[in-house]
Amino acid sequence: MKKKVLWSTVAASIMLVSWGFLASNNSIKAKEIPTKETSVSTSDSEKKTEKNSPLKPELRGAWGAKPSAPLAIFGPTRPDLYKSMIPGVAESFPNKYSFQPKITALTDLYRKRPGRAEELIKPGSWPPYDSLKQTDVGYYLLGTHMGIKNGRWIDLKLEYADIGPVKSTTETVTVGTNKTLTAGMGTVHLAFAVASSKNTEPIFRMSFIDHETGEPVKMDSGHVTFNDIDYTEWMKVTPTGSGKFDYISARNDNGILTDTANFTSEQITMISPEDSNVADDDFTRFFTIGYSNVDSLDIQYYTGGTAINLSQLEVPEAMFELETPSLVSDVDGNLEDEVITSSLIQPIPYRASIGKLTSLAFEGTVDDSMSFIKSDIQVYDKDNKNITTNFISALDPKNPQKFTLVALPAYTDTLVNKTDQLRIDIKTTLNKTNDAYKKYQNNATGQLTIPFQMKLKYANAGGVDSGNLIELDSNIAFGHINLKKITINYKDDLGKSLQASQTKLGFLGESVTYSAPTIEGYNLKSPKEVDGTDNFTNTEKNVDYVYEKVTPNVTLEKSVDKAKAQPGETLHYKLNIGSVQETPKDLDTRTISVEYWDDLGQKIRTDSTYTMKKGSSYDFSEIPAVEGFDGIAATVTSNAKGTVSDDDIVIKISGFKATLDMLVQKKVRYVDENDQPISDDVTYLGRDKYIPNYSVKAKVIPGYVISDGQESYPVTFDTTSPDEYVFKYRSSRNYNSLKITEVLDSKLENPTNFTWKSKEAVEIPNDSITYDEATRKITATSPTDGIAFNHESTIEFDAKVASTATVNYVISQTANFKAGYLADGTIDVSTKTPAETLVTLESQVIVKFIDESADTPQIADELTFTQEIGTTIDLSKEKSVQDVIEKLKKKYEQILPAPGVVEFKPDTTIAEFKFKGRLTYVSSPEIFDFGLNIASFKKLRVDDPTIIGMPLIVSDTRAKSPGWSLKVKLTEELLNEDGKTTLRNAIRYKSGETETILSNQALTVVQKLNPGEYDVSKDWSAAGDGLKLEIAPGAVHALGKYHGEILFELGETP
Structure with missing residues (x-):
């Protein structure tokens, strides 16, 4: 018969063509470009060869006049990309650019040198920087929790990607590793500062990492601010991937020396005015770059012996509106208890230019499945200091699940000329007094997956939106509570899995029932009881049903x-x-499958399956929570509630709508040994990954079993994991x-x-x-x-x-x-x-019975005798032969002599018994009895005498027979038993319409022209042919028995 909602991106290959470098094997190699080489003497008589760089300070003349303060002209031109800021005047930037990587209270710093493992940099480590030689390409510094983007914590990675165009065997560059600026120490030690490149021009790559998944993130938008770029220093920045720069901004007396070819949305070069304030308290050496859709930023440094920093501050005039708040759940990291803590992260930027916030509030509604009190809401600043007293919290009297958190004016007044980051923690506890939580049970992950969303409300004192209340919804965050788990396994006595395990979920102390299914080719070995009961505990339990293989019997x-x-x-x-x-199916249990489909007709998670006893009641009518989807418009099929009967049940829940962007699609296929589909493909949608990883499981397909033992796959919904998962089956039939x-x-x-x-x-x-x-x-x-x-x-x-x-x-x-x-x-x-x-060596004697004169000589079936060669047989004594002869003699005349003793020879021997045909009676009657009749003066007639003996049958086997005739005559009249009295003219013969009184003269009654066998008497009947008796009235002169004689004569011619 002969038959997941999550996201991340992959960093694109580095390509710095405009710099004269190409990417290969995750590092940047110098492109071979013929240039003039210059020999430079250094200390210790070291010689190095460097390529002339048009960006070195002494060669800036090639780009135009040196800048002077105040800056009269901006290089050759003032590009549209440049956005100037006037001191004390706010410059508005959309909140899409508000993300700026900054060190937070949660930030940890990690370093990795080539050939070594990644290591945590402990606070206070000395020296507060890493010194790198050109042989250390591949080094990186990683800072965790450097900001939130799209509801995800972002880590920042700065990697030494290439040595740049200038080679050196002695010069080192440094990367700062301090999270804070220590008194008496310069900004050269701040994390991500690059310093000490006096002659070389190293290239670093700044990339953005999803903290949870560890995967690179494509940043849809954001900005980065650098400071401490002196007149004797410069840096050049290029976006990678499909990204671009949307603007570069600085105060209007800053100098940016460049030519138009190197100042585009694909590349920016920055340098400060010649007489800029070294103390940096006037922000003259700050530059801000806004970008969109970048995979990473490639940065080439020339630091002139000092440092260029990744700024932790903003230029006061750079006004980024409050961005959409980011909400994350499970921040306590404990999924085993029945508590979900969510944190709303809200960056608060500089506000000097438009004044204070006239109002700042947050509100949210906790799902009915969770409970909380006001003290469960706490607020922290960027230094992890609890500042809850700066807010007033209130519960809605009509809906106690809804809360509002309002900042006091005294607190909002402090947010001028200050950047902060608020963290609002909301601790909620599972409410098991009602069944609201049941709709959030996620059987695929073994968790309750409960959604939560908050809202930011604020108004500015100044600016174009002064006095207007602005509302921003956070993302929907999903909190998780791990359900207690009992896994039912089905194995053979060697421990091999025979079918997919079944997972039972519940709360601590609850009881659960399960049963052993019938598995083809196996009998249950242990436990002996088919049905079992257990209680959920904090420790995951495994129940093993062990089966022994049945030895099949084929005859x-x-x-x-x-x-x-x-x-x-x-x-x-x-x-x-x-x-x-x-093996017969277990008639007592049935399978209930629940399918989950979105509004586009795609499956969004693994089916939930349940094994239930026939006659049991079930109810799956509540719409469950599915992470990343809104079930408000979902509907369930009419069979979602009822009683288990004869057939398996499939319940379909449709209409889930995705609540988040960046959905990733994964496909699951079910194929046979020839990669042919045996069940419909299933497509799942998801984002990032669940906690723990989502998994898809093989499903039971009647007539098929898993062929390679792969019963499930963990699935991460990102672009680096496989797009397709295949379960392979083979026919169990x-x-x-x-x-x-x-x-x-x-x-x-x-x-x-x-x-x-x-x-x-x-x-x-x-x-x-x-x-x-x-x-x-x-x-x-x-x-x-x-x-x-x-x-x-x-x-x-x-x-x-x-x-x-x-x-x-x-x-x-x-x-x-x-x-x-x-x-x-x-x-x-x-x-x-x-x-x-x-094996035998035998021969045969075939006995034939023939009439040589006949057109068809064979007149009886042949007889075959088989014996070993050399033996004999006496046919005259073989009963089977003699029986045939005796039968033939009734119709034929045997011609002698006949065969007798015959020898079995190597070839078959034919023995023939010969006969010739003849005309003869085969059989005839003995008496015609006209019965007892009563004499009277009336005519007496008998038409149908009783025939005693055999029928009158004539056989003509003569070859080329001319035909024959049959005659009848009366040879003795009817004579009374007294021997004296006769009845004359009483016997008659009727043939057709003619009736003749028999006498001593022969009467022809039958004539036939063809040979064969003919039954004369078959035509005799009362109304038809045959002998008749008729006595005239008064002809009987004496009573008694009468006897006569009739002669039938057979003639050889018609």
């Missing part, structure tokens, strides 16, 4: 059509193959493999006419049977689409007895059957009784 019967045969004869062989009967073999006996040859058919008339291709002349082996192999193990089949073939076979040699044929059965069963049986044929 083989080999047969041959002849028990004896001579050399040269053809034998016909049959091999009848019995069936393996399938077919033998996994099947081979039937038998070796042809040495005294057989030329096997032909192979056929293989099942009892159900399933034709199996003849080419499935082969014969190897060298090994004399006949092999039958099941075709690609297999043979069902519950089919009976027959293999047949012919073979000839070899001429070399000797008398009394026994030709013996046996067969072997080997097949793979169900999951791991094997059947290996051979025929118990061989098919045997005895």
Whole structure:
């Protein structure tokens, strides 16, 4: 028969073509460009060769005049990309650019040098910087929790990507590793500061990492601010991937020396005015770059011996509106208790230019499945200091699940000229007094997945939106509570899984029931009880049902059509193959499957499956929570509630709507051994990853079993994980493999006419049977689409007895059957009784019975006698021969002499008994009885006398017969028993319409022209032909019995 909602991106290959460098193997190599080389003397007589750089300070003349303060002109031109800021005047930037990587209270710093493992940099480590030689390319500094973007914590990675165009064996550059600025120490030590490049121009890559997944993130928008870029220093920044720069901004007396070719949305070069304030308290050495859709930023540094920093401050005039708040759940990291703590992260930027916030508030509604009180709401600043007293919290009297948190004016007044980051923690506890939580049970992850969302409300004192209340919704965050778990496993006695495990979920102390299913080819070994009960505990439990394999029985019967045969004869062989009967299904349980579909017709998670007893009540009518989807418009099929009956049940919940962007699609396929689909593909949508990882499981497909043991796959919904997951099955109704073999006996040859058919008339291709002349082996192999193990089949073939076979040699044929059965069963049986044929050297005597004169000489069936050559037979004494002769003599005349003793010779002997045809009676009546009649004066007539004896039948076997005739006459009149009285003219014969009184003259009654056998008496009847008796009135002169005689005469001519 012959049949996940999550996201991340992959960093694109580094390509810095505009710099004259190309990416390869995750590092940047110098592109071979012919340039003029200059020899430079250094201390210790070291010589180094460097390429001339148009960006070195002494070569800036090639780009135009040096800048002077105040800056009269901005290089050759003032590009549109540049956004100037006037001191004390707010410059508005959309909140899409508000993300700026900054060190937070949660930030940890990690370093990794080439060839070493990543290590945590402990606070206070000395020295507060890492010194790097050009051989340290591949080094990186990683800062965790550097900000939140799209509801996700972002880590920042600064990697030493390439040495740049200038080589040096001695110069080192440094990377700062301090989280805070220590008194008496310069900004050169701040984390992510790059310093000390006096001659070289190293290239670093700044990339953004999703803290949870560890995967690179494509930043849809944001900005980065650098400071401490002196007149003797410069830096050049290029976005990678498909990204671009949307603006560069600085105060209007800052200098940015560049030419138009190197000042575009794809590349920016920055340098400060010649006489800028070294103390940096006037922000003259700050530059801010806004970007969109970048994979990373590639930065080339020339620091002139000091440092360029990643700024932790903003230029006061750079006004970024409050961005959408970011909400994260499970921040306590404990999913085992029944508490979910969510944190709303709200950056608060500089506000000097537009004044204070006139109002700042947050509100949210906790789901009915969770409970909380006002003290469960706490507020912290960026230094992790609890500032809850700066806010007033209140619960809605109409809806106690809804709360509002309002900042006091005294606090909002402090937010001028200050950057902060608020963290609002909301601690909620599972409410099990109602069933609200049940709709959030996620069987795929073994968790409750509960949504939560908050809202920011604020108004500015100044600016274009002064006095307007602005509302921003946070993302929807999902909190998780791990349910207690009991996993039911189904294994053989060697520990191998026989079918997908079943997971039961519940709360601590709850009870759960389960049962052992029927598995084809196996019997339950332990425990003996099919049904079990257990309680959920804090420790995950495993219940193992152990099965033992049932040894299947297949009968083989080999047969041959002849028990004896001579050399040269053809034998016909049959091999009848019995069936393996399938294990009956457990009639007491049924499977309930719940499917989850979105509003676009795609599956969004693994089916939930339940095994329930027949007659049990079930209810799956509540719409459950599915992470990343809104179920408000979802509907469930009408069979979601009822009683388990005869059939398995499939419940479909449709209409979930995705609540988040960046959905990633994963496909699950179910295929057979030939990669052909045996069930519909299922598409799942998801974002990032669940906690723990989401998983898809193999499903039960009737007639199939998993072929490679892969029962489930963990799925991460990002772009680096596989797009497709394949479960491979094989038919459980077919033998996994099947081979039937038998070796042809040495005294057989030329096997032909192979056929293989099942009892159900399933034709199996003849080419499935082969014969190897060298090994004399006949092999039958099941075709690609297999043979069902519950089919009976027959293999047949012919073979000839070899001429070399000797008398009394026994030709013996046996067969072997080997097949793979169900999951791991094997059947290996051979025929118990061989098919045997005895070789004999015999001949035959054929006895024939003939009339040589006839057109068809054979007048009786032949008789065949078989005996060994040289023996004799006396045909005159063989009863079967004599019985035929006696039978033929009734119609034929035997011609003597007849055969007697006959010898069996190597060739068949013919013995003939000869006869000639004749005309004769086969049978005839003895008496015609007209019965007892009463004499009277009336006419007496009898039309149908009783015939005593045989019917009157005539046989004419003469060759070329001319025909024959039958005559009748009265040879004695009817005479009374007194011997005196006669009845004359009483006997008559009717033929057709003519009735004649019989006399002593012969009357012709039948004439036939053709030979053969004719029954004359069949035409006699009361109304038809035959003898009649008629006595005239008064003709009877004496009472008594009368007797007469009639003669039938058979004539050889008509």
